[in-house]
Amino acid sequence: MRFGRYTAMVAAFGVAAPASAQLMVVDSSGDRVCLFDQEDGSVIDLDWLSDAGAVGWAFSTPKEAAVVGDEIWVADQLEDAIHRFAADGVFLSTITEGPGGQPLNNIRSLGVTGDTVYVTNADAPLNDAIVIFSSDGTPMSSFAASGAFSLGCFDAEPFNGEILVSNADSDALQRYTESGAFLGNFASGYAYLEQVVVLDDGSVLTANAIDSVGIEGIYHFNADGSVRAYLDTAAINTSAVIRGANVLNNGGYLVSTSAGVWTYVSGVWTEINGDINGQYITVLSAGDDACAPDLTDDGNVDTNDFFLFLTYYQNQDPRADFSAGGGINTNDFFAFLAAYQAGC
Numbered sequence: 001m002r003f004g005r006y007t008a009m010v011a012a013f014g015v016a017a018p019a020s021a022q023l024m025v026v027d028s029s030g031d032r033v034c035l036f037d038q039e040d041g042s043v044i045d046l047d048w049l050s051d052a053g054a055v056g057w058a059f060s061t062p063k064e065a066a067v068v069g070d071e072i073w074v075a076d077q078l079e080d081a082i083h084r085f086a087a088d089g090v091f092l093s094t095i096t097e098g099p100g101g102q103p104l105n106n107i108r109s110l111g112v113t114g115d116t117v118y119v120t121n122a123d124a125p126l127n128d129a130i131v132i133f134s135s136d137g138t139p140m141s142s143f144a145a146s147g148a149f150s151l152g153c154f155d156a157e158p159f160n161g162e163i164l165v166s167n168a169d170s171d172a173l174q175r176y177t178e179s180g181a182f183l184g185n186f187a188s189g190y191a192y193l194e195q196v197v198v199l200d201d202g203s204v205l206t207a208n209a210i211d212s213v214g215i216e217g218i219y220h221f222n223a224d225g226s227v228r229a230y231l232d233t234a235a236i237n238t239s240a241v242i243r244g245a246n247v248l249n250n251g252g253y254l255v256s257t258s259a260g261v262w263t264y265v266s267g268v269w270t271e272i273n274g275d276i277n278g279q280y281i282t283v284l285s286a287g288d289d290a291c292a293p294d295l296t297d298d299g300n301v302d303t304n305d306f307f308l309f310l311t312y313y314q315n316q317d318p319r320a321d322f323s324a325g326g327g328i329n330t331n332d333f334f335a336f337l338a339a340y341q342a343g344c
Contacts, residue, residue, distance in 0.1 A: 022284040024065040029277035031059035041254045041263040064280035066110040069135045075107045098131040099139045113158035122152030130156045143180025155196040166193035195244030195280040201318040207242045218245045244280040293339040301343045309336050
């Protein structure tokens with residue numbers, strides 16, 4: 001196992017956030033977790049966490065890395081396992097069993113809320129199930145997903161007291177209660193959904209991995225299920241499998257595919273690295289928000305920040321969500337004014 005040069009930053013995230021926001025991108029062919037800058041999608045460290053020199057564990061097809069308390073967990077699809085690491089990079093243990101000692105099989109994702117982790121398991125004996133663990137690794141319960149049980153579920157993420165599940169068998173992003181009762185579809189008509197990301201403003205990103213041109217791509221949904229933005233990935237590579245995405249602080253998106261990692265900013269696609277077999281993209285640290293009203297990041301709180309906020313506010317940009325209430329409304333306007341007047 002190897003952590004790259006940002007080990008000190010990771011070791012600090014349980015106490016104080018690093019100065020820059022960072023995204024973890026899993027490379028399933030390279031058996032590693034790469035680190036990217038959330039500001040503009042640039043590479044920080046391609047070998048930030050890998051199994052080079054590992055003893056007693058290995059990556060085979062890692063799918064998603066997630067911060068769980070003061071640990072980092074990595075779900076590995078072919079290892080049928082979840083690997084746990086301390087914040088300083090020390091390997092802690094591997095989880096291979098769900099409730100009742102039933103083995104995990106075809107693990108695809110990790111959804112975290114508080115002390116609870118939701119894990120998608122696609123194959124027998126648990127079949128298409130969402131397996132629930134406590135943050136100390138103890139299996140708590142599981143519930144079956146609604147579908148034909150052939151392709152399976154790819155992600156499960158907490159959302160407004162519910163669980164959103166991307167189910168390739170149902171061509172839908174489904175809604176469940178936290179105990180597993182099916183509530184209906186959040187969005188449907190998408191052939192092969194993979195990663196789901198619930199953003200701070202209450203909106204939802206998901207990747208429609210394999211579908212016809214003009215439908216395959218990244219979907220950014222509002223909290224009510226309406227489409228806020230669609231990123232047509234045909235311009236990247238029509239044969240690429242679209243796996244995941246996350247937002248960038250510059251207003252764009254970072255997108256992972258089987259043919260590499262790309263940014264999408266102001267309607268322009270840019271290849272960042274073509275050697276990564278990209279899987280899911282998750283936040284390692286949101287960065288230091290000690291001076292939240294300094295939107296221009298120039299060290300000053302002035303009229304430039306005020307007018308930039310007005311632009312974000314008018315465009316319903318997540319960066320205008322100063323009240324952290326989900327959605328952009330007058331609460332955010334007055335919250336920004338208070339922060340603006342207080343300065344830093």
